[in-house]
Amino acid sequence: MYADPPAPQPLQPGETPPAPDSAGSALLGPGAAVTWEFNPEYQRLVTLWGQVLPLLETLTTSLDKAYQMSRSRDVWDAPVGERYVRDLVEWRARLGQYRQAILTSISDQAADTPRWVPVNTGAPHAFS
Template sequence: MYVDPPAPRAKGRYEAPPITSTGPLEDPQRAWRFNPDYERLVTAWETVKPQLDDLRVVLDKAFALAKSPQTWDAPVGERYVEDIREWRNRLALYRQAVLTSISDEAADTPRWVQTTANAPHAYPS
């Protein structure tokens, strides 16, 4: 069993850009917005994780049924149990790879980016 990596955090309802110890972010003339690339990673996580959970539940149910003595009364049944066990292992590895790649990308992507839209200017052009 694997533990899921940390999920990217969606923007909080009242979340604002971070403030440094010297005051507002480096350039007060620049506006900040939540990074759309980071937002896409949040959406990807929220889309993929429930689907992976559903697949795991279905395979777990099939595995439990296949292991039941009422399902198989022939030695060939063990082959199907082994096949389902292998599918479960592959799904666990796939899940770990997909969620880790999203989590790693989110860790390398800034949550806030600067934008020039709606930024105050001392001298209008």
């Protein structure tokens, strides 16, 4: 089984935007007042993680249940049963790799996407 990558963190209660002297305001010019907003692109990644993870958990649980049942001799004791168990082992491995790829993709995109953006500049994200 694989360890899940870090999930994008939603806006926390009391979390504040970057300080006015941060590098972002320096890029806009000296003395420029910057109003920050939580990046909508980052929030979409948080939402996507929350939608995908339960679906992957459901798939994993269903496949694990079928695997456990198929290994029991009370269910199936024949050569075709052994083939079925081997197929389930392969499907579980594929699902683990699929899960890892999806969650890593979301996590990597979140790591490359700023949490806060200036209000008037749009919402930049990685690879734009």
